[in-house]
Amino acid sequence: MPKIIIDGQTVECRSGIPVLQAALEAGLAVPHYCYHPGLSVVASCRLCLMEMKMRDPKTGQMDWAPKLFPSCQTPVRDGLEVRFCSDPVRDNQQHVMEYYLLNHPLDCPVCDKAGECYLQDYTEASGPATSRMVEDKTKNPKKDIGPHTLLYQDRCVLCSRCVRFCDEITGSGELAVVGRGSRCEIDVLPGQPLQNPLQGNVVDLCPVGALLDKDFLFKQRVWLLRSARSVSPADSRGQTIWIDYNEAGIHRIRPRYNEKVNEWWITDEARFGWKHVHRRDRLRQPRIRQGTALQPARWEELPALLRTWFSQPSPTVPNPIAAILSPMLTCEEAWLLAKFARSLAPQATLVLGHVPTVGQDQTYPKGFTIKAEKCPNRRGVETILQHLGGPTASFQEFLGQAVEGRFRAAYVTGGYPNAWVMDPIATALAKIPFLVVHDLFPSALDAVAAVQIPGSAWAEREGTFMNCDGLLQPFERALPPLEGVKADGQFFSELLGQPGLFRARTVRETMAAELPQFSEVFIPRDLPKHAH
Amino acid sequence: MTDPTIKRIETLLRKPGVIFGAGAAILLLVTALLALAFPLYKPLLSAQFPFSMIVLAVMLALILSATAVCILAERKIAGFTQDRYGPNRVGFWGLLQPLADGLKFLLKEDIIPRHVDKPLFLLAPALALAASLLGFAIIPWAGQVRWPWMPPDAPPLSTQVANLNVGFLYLLAVGSLSVYGVVLAGYASNNKYAFYGGMRAAAQIISYELPLGLGLLVVLLVSGTLQLDQIVQQQAATGVWNIFLHPVAFFLVLVSALAEANRAPFDLPEAEQELVGGYHTEYSAMKFAMFFLGEYVHMITSSALMVALFFGGWHVWGLPGLENVTWWAMLVKLVAYLTKVALFIALFMLVRWTLPRFRFDQLMRVAWQSLVPIGVALLAATAVLTYLGWQHNVWASLAANLLLLVVLLRSAARSKRPVTARQDDLPEVDVRPTA
Amino acid sequence: MRDDDIIVLKEPELTAAERLYLPQILDGLKTTLRHMFDLQRRRAVVHQYPEQKREDTGELRTANYHGVHRLNKDPDGRVACVACFMCSTACPAHCIHIEAGESPWPDREKYPVKFDIDELRCIYCGMCEEACPVDAIELTPLYELVSCTREELILDKEKLLQVYEETKAVKPRKNPPVTDYGLTGRQSLDVAQPNVERKV
């Protein structure tokens, strides 16, 4: 652990990192554009320059060197002494900022980056308040560089983060710097739009409002949003995310730094994987079949009804009750539901629900992986099923048994963002006389369900997901459940007759008493603003 | 947007001729009707009980309409003291404003919030108004009267509704009943602001009951009777109103009367800056108007009481024939009494638009640390005077009052703590950490 | 905060008369009575609205009166607002509701698809006017704001533009637009005055 001295303070830091990184980790707000810890260092923006002590070749004394050094390109070494709070450093920052602002349009009112823009913040902190530029600014039209992304060229500061991302992380290299001098631009090759499964990250990477997401374009100002720490349900890797939302709902999803899983990036699936939360056709009311139709019911009626059905033994079949635990459930919810089924019918069959997969795992050069398994908590549900023991079945086995008419009552949980009830599933489940369907959207099961319970989306719940590597990560609730809908965990704890509000943490603590895997969760630390 | 017909009616009503003409016409009509119907009710006028009932009816009507006028007067006075005109849109000089107000109150949506205690919520305003009205029973409006058609030896009729021999003791009793309405309103509203208002009213009225009682006791010692008509007659006989004997006692009663009527500067129970609307926060429409009426009626009662006790009731110096019991003398007396009451009401209103509200601790301190000791001292002094038989001696009584005032001034000048200041004599709290 | 930043104020000592309270009351009564009978002052101070209006006497300060809002139009007659949400962010009463969208004009980026102001909720503080970077929202001298329903007083974009048409004669748009919404990238010169005096 080398020790360096920044502004007179001794700072202990990891070895092998640049001074800039050490300073940022020590909490200093050093302006920088081109440096990103996940990308190679180019030292092109010249904003992070610092003063450094060197041995004066004439006197042999250690003294401040007359020239400034890019802190992003200077690796730390023990005893190194640098400073940022000195006049030369500040003058440099001010002049470089003025230079950046030469051609920068006065677009902040219409720019989606405003409020989280590095250029705005650095200008406020150290930049000039007025411009001395009297010539015409260069003006570049905005470019449509991909299905999801717009490039406002005249806002670009040419830090080349986006170019390096496409070169190094995805290896697809769509973006390039073209032209020279003041005509330098970021661009794509004709016919090759920015279109890789990680491309959304360039919008987050862009320190200014040059690369913008078409999906979020003009929707909200960022300061009107609140952020919730969440975990993406898009695949089984458990990418940590921020859900940016306000009263009107979710507006966008950003990556949340996580050194163990996704680092600074997320996949586009995770980024745009919230649309189902606001789909119009979400179920909003519990319904009970009366005659041939499902009739609206009150939540209070449900527990008693379910308890009666699930506790009656059948004269013909040995264990006629099944609970299908969807891998979209949180660990806590799966636990409560399993407990509920087993408390009424000790021999109830517990089934891991349908696990959707798409294609193959996809790994990028630097190790970022997109999982084929498109559900967040298969591992968590499996762990719970293993622990509880007793009769369990895979989803396929369960379907087979169901077709034979072995089940009299089953609780099916869904919660998938996409349609999942294919024909074989529907025909098999149709054989179950008392079928409880707990799902987000209408499906083919509506025709056969005895009770239909509206579920809440992941953004409306709290809990933990266990990712494919067994890492347990908690997430917060961003939105309240839809009006008329109960959060899944709340309903399950009411089914169990537990009084009061459902709190994922309390449930997890009781689980941890039996299952040591649940005693520790991993919460990545929050990075300060502009720390990467 | 305005309908031209409405516009025309509006302009018409603004003409003084129209208003006064209509007023005169109505008055004429009523007089004519009364004159025509005279044989019908003549026998009723001759016996005490039916006569009392008639007085009751007339006075009730008069007072309830007087409150309407009071409200207009209040708003006018408020306007004038603030360099405004006050209401001047409805009718000439705003004279029809009370009518408009009443209409508005009647037509407003009457809201009963869901969370209130409904029976009490409905009862409270009625109680507030009724309790204030009860006081009128013993006001000796115009002394006694003997109608021309009655035999000359018949006992004259009293213009009091009820000539109780417990006199103003009754007034004390029912007067403080009105706080019941306020407290109930605060409690039934199930609203913290209303509740604060109710609590404040309770504490305040209990506190000010004392100086009021002490001031009245002084009058009792002087006059030796509780009956208001006799007190008035005594003052009329000597021509020395009680105010000249005991100005300090009058002051005590005046201040307490303001406090009991919840008038500024003692309107803490409905302090809108602190408590939204205080006890009537949840009330609307006619129920709210009833609290309003109650307050004004209370004001009129208190004024009438003070006029009887300290200002010689219907007595005016130099007016001949007041000792007569003829009907025209009665009318003169009535006018004299009502004029005095009106002046008092004007004073109440002026005070309201002059003085800022007390803080609650000041309110309490004024009652318990100033008024009550003064009252007790005055009572003792008057008792001594009465023992010596000097209770009707103007100079002796005035001397006693003056002495009290001097003592008061001296103690005020010497006291280090200002009356109106913050409570700065709380014990110091030691905040040093204990070793 | 340093110790010498604290100023300790002592309550002034009251005189004996003040402590007695009564003389002060009489003093107060004197003041109110004086005003009560001061007909001249009353006549001078009070305006008999609606017969007398301040517009007619020229006493209404049209330049900075805080009345009904308007949305200004740019020289081409389009809504000048760029939907930056500054006004709704600044508004202490939270009465401005904007929905932004991509503008239908090639030379502009963003414009308000919906722009509603709840005039009943507004406290007429003028913060929105201060916040607007393009002087698109302004308070006008219109103060007669009446309607039979609350809904009518939630002014939408069309009504706000209409207010501009009605009031532009008495109150012209305050400043010419300082930006041209990125049309040429040129700022008007008075804004971009070279700062010669700047010490570097």
Ligand code: SF4
């Ligand atoms: S990139 Fe930043 S500075 Fe430039 S217009 Fe957008 S918010 Fe403003």
Ligand code: SF4
């Ligand atoms: S005047 Fe004030 S309260 Fe009204 S809209 Fe503007 S900012 Fe909001």
Ligand code: SF4
């Ligand atoms: S501040 Fe001005 S430009 Fe921005 S949204 Fe409001 S009115 Fe439009």
Ligand code: FES
């Ligand atoms: S030069 Fe160091 S961050 Fe850009």
